Amino acid sequence: MPEAYIYDHVRTPRGRGKADGALHEVTALALATVPLKALKDRNNLPEDSVDDVVLGVVDPVGEAGSDIARFAALKAGLGEKVPGVQISRFCASGLDAVNFAAAQIMSGQHELVIGGGAESMSRVGIGASGGAWPMDPSMAVPAYFMPQGISADLIATKYGFSRDDVDAYAVQSQQRAGKAWDEGRFKNSVVPVKDINGLTILAKDEHMRPTTTMQSLAQLQPSFAAMAAMAGFDAVATQSHPEVEKVNYVHHAGNSSGIVDGAGAVLLGSKEAGAKHGLKPRAKIRAFANIGSEPAMMLTGPVDVTEKLFERSGMKKSDIDLFELNEAFASVVLRYIQAFDIDNAKINVNGGAIALGHPLGATGAMILGTVLDELERTNKQTALVTLCIGGGMGTATIIERV
Numbered sequence: 339m340p341e342a343y344i345y346d347h348v349r350t351p352r353g354r355g356k357a358d359g360a361l362h363e364v365t366a367l368a369l370a371t372v373p374l375k376a377l378k379d380r381n382n383l384p385e386d387s388v389d390d391v392v393l394g395v396v397d398p399v400g401e402a403g404s405d406i407a408r409f410a411a412l413k414a415g416l417g418e419k420v421p422g423v424q425i426s427r428f429c430a431s432g433l434d435a436v437n438f439a440a441a442q443i444m445s446g447q448h449e450l451v452i453g454g455g456a457e458s459m460s461r462v463g464i465g466a467s468g469g470a471w472p473m474d475p476s477m478a479v480p481a482y483f484m485p486q487g488i489s490a491d492l493i494a495t496k497y498g499f500s501r502d503d504v505d506a507y508a509v510q511s512q513q514r515a516g517k518a519w520d521e522g523r524f525k526n527s528v529v530p531v532k533d534i535n536g537l538t539i540l541a542k543d544e545h546m547r548p549t550t551t552m553q554s555l556a557q558l559q560p561s562f563a564a565m566a567a568m569a570g571f572d573a574v575a576t577q578s579h580p581e582v583e584k585v586n587y588v589h590h591a592g593n594s595s596g597i598v599d600g601a602g603a604v605l606l607g608s609k610e611a612g613a614k615h616g617l618k619p620r621a622k623i624r625a626f627a628n629i630g631s632e633p634a635m636m637l638t639g640p641v642d643v644t645e646k647l648f649e650r651s652g653m654k655k656s657d658i659d660l661f662e663l664n665e666a667f668a669s670v671v672l673r674y675i676q677a678f679d680i681d682n683a684k685i686n687v688n689g690g691a692i693a694l695g696h697p698l699g700a701t702g703a704m705i706l707g708t709v710l711d712e713l714e715r716t717n718k719q720t721a722l723v724t725l726c727i728g729g730g731m732g733t734a735t736i737i738e739r740v
Contacts, residue, residue, distance in 0.1 A: 340608050342440035343619035344737065347707035348376045348529050349602035352543045352695040355459035360540040361599040362460040364531060366395065366402035367410055370456035373603035374414035376529040377452060381605060381617060385417035389448035392438045393603075394431025394455030394699035395424045397466045402458060410456070426699065427628075429664060430725040430733035431455050432602060433702025437735055439606050440623040449611040454603030455699035464597065464698070471729055482578035482634035484571045486728060487562040487594065489636040490667035491587045492575050496635075497673050501588040504668035505555040508593035508692050511665060515689025516548025523688055523715060527707055545596040545695040560587035561594070578634035593668040598695030602704040619740050621710055624720065625651035626735040637670045639732025640724040641677045647722070647734045655680070658736070659718035662709040664701055664725040665690035674724075687712060701725065706735065713739050 350372050353361030361369065370393055377383070393407035407422030427434045432455030439453030470477050477483070484492070494504060518524060519542065530541040566572045566585065575585050605617075612619055627647040631639035640663055648654055655678055663674050663685060675685060688708055691701065702725055709721040724734035 339444055340446050342443040342606050342623040343609060343612060343740065344621040344710065345605045345607055345612060345617040345619055346377055346381055347602070347604040347710065348373045348527055349704045349707060350531050350600045351528055351540045352545055352598040352600040352697055353540050354544045355597035355599050357460060359460050359599060360544050361531060364458065364539065364599065366456050366458040366462060367406045367413065369458055369599060369601040370406055370410035371413040372529060372531055373454060373601050374410055374416060374452060377603055377605045378414060378416055381615065383615060385415065386419040387615065388416050388420045388450050388452055390439070390442060390451045391416070391420060391422040392435040392451065392453045393422065393424050394426065394435040394702065396426050396428055396431055396457060396698035397462050397464065398424050398426060399467045400462055402462045406456065427731065427733065428728040429666060429698055430702050430727045430731070431699040432704065433706060433723060433725060433733050433735055436604050436606070436703055436706055437626040440626070443606055443608050450607040452603050452605055454601065454703040456601035457697040457699040458599045459597050459697060460599050482574050484574050484634065485562065485565065486636060487589055487667065488566050488571050488575060489634065490589050490669050491562055491585050492579060492582065493635060493637060493673055494588050494669040495582050495586045496579060497676060499588070499669050499672050503672060504588050504593045505552055507668040507672060508555060509550055509552055511686065511689045511692040512546065512548050512550040514687060515546050515693035518688035519543070523711065527711055543694045545598050546693050550592065555592045558590040558592050561590045563587035589667050589669065593692060595666050595691035596695035598697050600697035600700050600704070602700045602707060604703050604707060620714070621737045621739045624736040624738045629732050631730045631732055633730035636728065636730045637666060637726040638673060639726050639730060640670070640674050640734065643732030643734045644678065644722065644724060647736065651736060653736065658720050658722045659684070660687065660709055660712055660721040661685040662705045662721060662723045664696065664705060665692040666696065666726050668692065670726050702733070706737065710737060
């Protein structure tokens with residue numbers, strides 16, 4: 339089977355996903371174009387040399403719909419023969435896009451593919467595409483539908499994480515992200531977003547608050563307690579997990595992922611494609627997997643899919659130098675660390691979505707790139723990237739430097 343090599347990756351900075359955020363004027367199509375064009379220019383790719391572009395877009399409606407992957411490829415100058423497809427597996431869409439691209443190469447059907455994602459959360463609101471899962475009682479009732487924040491609080495309650503625990507993790511994320519920027523760890527991978535006049539709109543992640551403290555977080559009220567009480571989700575939570583007598587609500591805006599705009603992309607190819615275009619491989623896709631997990635708890639999929647990936651790949655925890663888990667909520671990461679007894683110094687070492695934000699369809703590709711950069715910076719070899727997913731799923735990928 340041919341190997342799928344990672345030749346390059348880039349991302350935009352993340353802009354606050356609000357009307358006053360720096361990237362609010364930039365459409366999802368324009369966002370997606372930025373990393374595609376950067377990959378073309380940085381690697382001197384001739385027109386029509388890319389076989390496909392796969393982009394994750396979680397809410398592909400309105401201006402973010404109609405297969406923006408195809409039109410971003412055209413807008414980026416990749417060539418009219420370059421097709422594109424957009425996919426959605428909720429929060430793992432960007433990582434799945436990379437995996438789908440890798441699978442095309444590993445199957446021998448394509449030679450050079452870009453996988454990534456884009457999300458303009460300030461312009462196309464989260465949940466804009468609707469869905470049967472929360473709206474259709476025939477699905478919502480048996481699956482114990484709850485908003486994700488309540489599921490995160492259920493995880494914290496079931497596995498014993500206090501308000502201090504989740505806040506301390508959030509402070510760490512902010513501090514690590516701030517240090518990463520201060521030390522220039524992102525400088526080779528973040529490309530600025532510019533306007534039509536070539537003026538920079540945003541060059542640095544906008545959501546960070548590296549001066550966050552336990553004291554400042556203590557001023558924030560839990561975000562999901564009132565919703566749970568008014569809408570009856572308290573009862574749904576305890577019915578789905580009767581061993582939990584009462585949910586302890588500990589999550590708020592400061593220890594949950596930020597709503598942001600952004601895009602990222604990864605250039606993958608076969609060994610032959612790299613040689614043809616003068617590209618030096620940085621890593622290869624060692625293995626990847628997907629899994630369904632419990633819909634009510636919803637956000638524990640990373641644990642389940644990591645177990646599956648280890649079994650399928652013949653690898654184990656000791657084979658992994660670094661872990662990168664999307665910080666959807668603090669309890670998601672704390673549960674993962676607890677389940678595998680992971681050294682805190684090996685996971686999310688440059689901060690995560692609590693500090694930097696979570697541009698849904700793009701995050702998976704972004705964090706894969708982040709951990710690759712960190713492997714190179716610290717001269718380490720292997721990393722595992724994973725995300726929790728709405729509806730109870732998990733996606734994970736192992737990469738290895740070459």
